[in-house]
Amino acid sequence: xxxxxxxxxxxxxxxxxxxxxxxxxxxxxxxxxxxxxxxxxxxxxxxxxxxxxxxxxxxxxxxxxxxxxxxxxxxxxxxxxxxxxxxxxxxxxxxxxxxxxxxxxxxxxxxxxxxxxxxxxxxxxxxxxxxxxxxxxxxxxxxxxxxxxxxxxxxxxxxxxxxxxxxxxxxxxxxxxxxxxxxxxxxxxxxxxxxxxxxxxxxxxxxxxxxxxxxxxxxxxxxxxxxxxxxxxxxxxxxxxxxxxxxxxxxxxxxxxxxxxxxxxxxxxxxxxxxxxxxxxxxxxxxxxxxxxxxxxxxxxxxxxxx
Amino acid sequence: xxxxxxxxxxxxxxxxxxxxxxxxxxxxxxxxxxxxxxxxxxxxxxxxxxxxxxxxxxxxxxxxxxxxxxxxxxxxxxxxxxxxxxxxxxxxxxxxxxxxxxxxxxxxxxxxxxxxxxxxxxxxxxxxxxxxxxxxxxxxxxxxxxxxxxxxxxxxxxxxxxxxxxxxxxxxxxxxxxxxxxxxxxxxxxxxxxxxxxxxxxxxxxxxxxxxxxxxxxxxxxxxxxxxxxxxxxxxxxxxxxxxxxxxxxxxxxxxxxxxxxxxxxxxxxxxxxxxxxxxxxxxxxxxxxxxxxxxxxxxxxxxxxx
Numbered sequence: 001x002x003x004x005x006x007x008x009x010x011x012x013x014x015x016x017x018x019x020x021x022x023x024x025x026x027x028x029x030x031x032x033x034x035x036x037x038x039x040x041x042x043x044x045x046x047x048x049x050x051x052x053x054x055x056x057x058x059x060x061x062x063x064x065x066x067x068x069x070x071x072x073x074x075x076x077x078x079x080x081x082x083x084x085x086x087x088x089x090x091x092x093x094x095x096x097x098x099x100x101x102x103x104x105x106x107x108x109x110x111x112x113x114x115x116x117x118x119x120x121x122x123x124x125x126x127x128x129x130x131x132x133x134x135x136x137x138x139x140x141x142x143x144x145x146x147x148x149x150x151x152x153x154x155x156x157x158x159x160x161x162x163x164x165x166x167x168x169x170x171x172x173x174x175x176x177x178x179x180x181x182x183x184x185x186x187x188x189x190x191x192x193x194x195x196x197x198x199x200x201x202x203x204x205x206x207x208x209x210x211x212x213x214x215x216x217x218x219x220x221x222x223x224x225x226x227x228x229x230x231x232x233x234x235x236x237x238x239x240x241x242x243x244x245x246x247x248x249x250x251x252x253x254x255x256x257x258x259x260x261x262x263x264x265x266x267x268x269x270x271x272x273x274x275x276x277x278x279x280x281x282x283x284x285x286x287x288x289x290x291x292x293x294x295x296x297x298x299x300x301x302x303x304x305x306x307x
Numbered sequence: 308x309x310x311x312x313x314x315x316x317x318x319x320x321x322x323x324x325x326x327x328x329x330x331x332x333x334x335x336x337x338x339x340x341x342x343x344x345x346x347x348x349x350x351x352x353x354x355x356x357x358x359x360x361x362x363x364x365x366x367x368x369x370x371x372x373x374x375x376x377x378x379x380x381x382x383x384x385x386x387x388x389x390x391x392x393x394x395x396x397x398x399x400x401x402x403x404x405x406x407x408x409x410x411x412x413x414x415x416x417x418x419x420x421x422x423x424x425x426x427x428x429x430x431x432x433x434x435x436x437x438x439x440x441x442x443x444x445x446x447x448x449x450x451x452x453x454x455x456x457x458x459x460x461x462x463x464x465x466x467x468x469x470x471x472x473x474x475x476x477x478x479x480x481x482x483x484x485x486x487x488x489x490x491x492x493x494x495x496x497x498x499x500x501x502x503x504x505x506x507x508x509x510x511x512x513x514x515x516x517x518x519x520x521x522x523x524x525x526x527x528x529x530x531x532x533x534x535x536x537x538x539x540x541x542x543x544x545x546x547x548x549x550x551x552x553x554x555x556x557x558x559x560x561x562x563x564x565x566x567x568x569x570x571x572x573x574x575x576x577x578x579x580x581x582x583x584x585x586x587x588x589x590x591x592x593x594x595x596x597x598x599x600x601x602x603x604x605x606x607x608x609x610x611x612x613x614x
Contacts, residue, residue, distance in 0.1 A: 093406075099410055101409050105405045108420065108423075110422065112419055113419075115415040
């Protein structure tokens, strides 16, 4: 039985590319049959990466059977994984997020988590010299993951290691980072095909703060005005999304990649309270608030979230 | 503030030696002040290791303050760590046990878990060429940890990597493995100074099976007859130990290192049921049952435990 390699339920570039990278490594270097799969439709940036490097779109699965060998990448949070994940045969976890607790394994397995910006950077490190055997498409996926997760090195999560790996890959592949990253971000910014509910769920994680459950949604874009033009209908879609996903409220941060700031939608008093308490800002009566410098959910939003 | 490096609450050789190894590495190689500490009195084998390599006994602490920087080694189980561990500043986790769930970190940290027999083997791998800078005492601790956790390569948890690291260290240190291991196991087997309750708790971990909570205690010894001579008073001490530790029953496995088998004490119908269901054996009316080949709690006892 092939090992399934997958990331979280909202496949962005890292959660789409890292399974492809690791499944290649397991199959071609380690000689262990593995298949990259997705837990949902890849976002537009991830779809661009697949097309650019001629990578077939991984199969989308909606669950895992008990005993299925799996490798989990880019998350260690059971809430972002299929129900029943603990009944699968979890072979390894490769991640760069905080330890959440909740995943359990039957025996000791390989777990590697490091505070890097990107799962693919950690995989590069774990592969060592074997990277030389990787086809261009795998290296291209790796470069794409790093540029995506670091917002082309703008995110405060970026480490010197992320940057060095990306620059070496770009040189190897003959890719000009600024123009390639601009193409990626343009793809990510094209949200015209998505409904409001889909936008709210595209890059969204659930957190509990002060007894309330928040869907913390992030939209990284080079064209924030396109998203903010849909502000009213996005706000109107929030209550239903929150209810369906078991949350009290959706927090939507529209991240302006180039200006390195976020705009948080402030539809009600609860979000106003969260915004003012979390980010030392004042919202007044406005229905949005700009948070200068805030681009990273992991490093700047979640650690500060308060109620 | 120095980073405190510690293992679990029942310091055996690995949980005593690994903090010493890693605190050395952090301080001397990484330039980050670190102190090895213990969460309890080291067992007789660990005490022998300290004396043999002229290592000072680490300070014993009974808790950690909120915000205290810590590195956790040889466990990822909150039940084996101080209360309030999640309020500490957990900087890293280095372990070789199954993922239990329950530890949480505020941000992404370094986590490295591999299915090796011994934490020290993983540390050796993480250190790479820096091991050459280690003093003899640190290398001696590393060798001791591996011989202890592998029962001199007898335990089925032993990997080729554990063995290779131990053999290279022994060659480097001029230590004859069979005679050194015999000294270590003799030290571990000298249990005369301990009360029955202390013996039941010396190397004990709590597990839930079928709605019951068991204190699964293991005594590794080259002289099982010494322990079994105390069978009646050990059984008499079980109910109080179980009650004080919030368990329903103590399961005591006396592991005969040299004969590679265990003797489980069977004081009542509950333990008889566990023994017969877990190990496909029949107890009859006997108050002990011998389990041939069973020497590893991690690999042979816990995965099979059933009620």
